[in-house]
Amino acid sequence: MDPNEYELMYQVEERHWWYQGMEVVTRAVLNRWAPIPQPRILDAGCGTGAAMTTYLAEYGKVTGVDLYPQALDFCRKRKALRLVRASVLNLPFAPASFELVTSFDVLYERAVSSDAAAMTELFRVLTPTGRILLRLPAYDWLRGQHDKRVHTNRRYTKKLVKELLEQSGFVVEHLSYANTWLFPLAVVKRLGERIFPPKDNQSDLAMNAGIFNNLLKFILASEAPFAAHTSLPYGLSVIAVGRK
Ligand SMILES: C[S@@+](CC[C@H](N)C(=O)[O-])C[C@H]1O[C@@H](n2cnc3c(N)ncnc32)[C@H](O)[C@@H]1O
Numbered sequence: 001m002d003p004n005e006y007e008l009m010y011q012v013e014e015r016h017w018w019y020q021g022m023e024v025v026t027r028a029v030l031n032r033w034a035p036i037p038q039p040r041i042l043d044a045g046c047g048t049g050a051a052m053t054t055y056l057a058e059y060g061k062v063t064g065v066d067l068y069p070q071a072l073d074f075c076r077k078r079k080a081l082r083l084v085r086a087s088v089l090n091l092p093f094a095p096a097s098f099e100l101v102t103s104f105d106v107l108y109e110r111a112v113s114s115d116a117a118a119m120t121e122l123f124r125v126l127t128p129t130g131r132i133l134l135r136l137p138a139y140d141w142l143r144g145q146h147d148k149r150v151h152t153n154r155r156y157t158k159k160l161v162k163e164l165l166e167q168s169g170f171v172v173e174h175l176s177y178a179n180t181w182l183f184p185l186a187v188v189k190r191l192g193e194r195i196f197p198p199k200d201n202q203s204d205l206a207m208n209a210g211i212f213n214n215l216l217k218f219i220l221a222s223e224a225p226f227a228a229h230t231s232l233p234y235g236l237s238v239i240a241v242g243r244k
Pocket of ligand 1: 046047051066068086089109111112150
């Protein structure tokens with residue numbers, strides 16, 4: 001990820017509509033598929049630590065892992081307690097160390113040279129009845145300027161995520177797209193960027209939605225029961241729950 005992105009992420013995570021709406025969606029999925037208590041949670045690719053120090057902490061004791069020291073520095077500012085610098089490709093934990101692994105928008109990055117190898121590692125560190133909750137960006141044809149900025153290597157479909165889970169030994173319990181209601185707007189934005197490319201690779205996080213922030217958050221959050229209990233047919237993200 002572009003190093004400047006960590007600072008931006010840290011600054012906006014607690015108010016940007018995407019993070020706030022996605023938290024409501026993620027909580028609904030967790031409540032349905034991995035309810036409290038989950039004694040030991042690994043947040044694989046924890047970024048600047050918002051999820052691990054806020055809502056994930058309500059489900060259990062969270063350990064955050066990230067490859068980049070900049071990310072972990074911001075986690076420390078958030079007073080995260082258990083932090084480890086490591087790659088998801090080579091985790092410094094014994095087998096069966098966690099009841100739940102979460103990995104939000106990580107496996108698609110260039111720094112994850114093989115998503116299959118990362119999944120094998122995540123499988124290994126889970127207890128025999130452990131679960132994984134994944135979120136990944138959807139559709140390769142939706143690549144935009146933001147993907148350049150966050151070093152996207154690949155984007156996914158539900159089918160690809162299902163294959164990824166199954167090939168690493170997981171039983172797929174739940175699979176849905178998310179960020180579905182706003183999908184048409186996003187498509188127009190992304191395709192528009194191809195016709196009128198902006199001068200620099202601006203991050204989507206740098207776009208201030210201003211007075212629409214709460215409205216966009218409300219729209220995304222309203223998907224939560226659908227994303228947790230049904231399988232939304234398209235969207236900007238894929239979310240999946242797998243059981244070992
Ligand atoms: C888009 S951010 C997502 C951060 C956080 N999960 C969230 O939802 O806000 C991707 C994160 O994955 C981390 N990352 C990339 N490659 C990694 C690897 N091989 N091992 C561990 N973390 C990695 C990056 O440093 C970054 O913090």
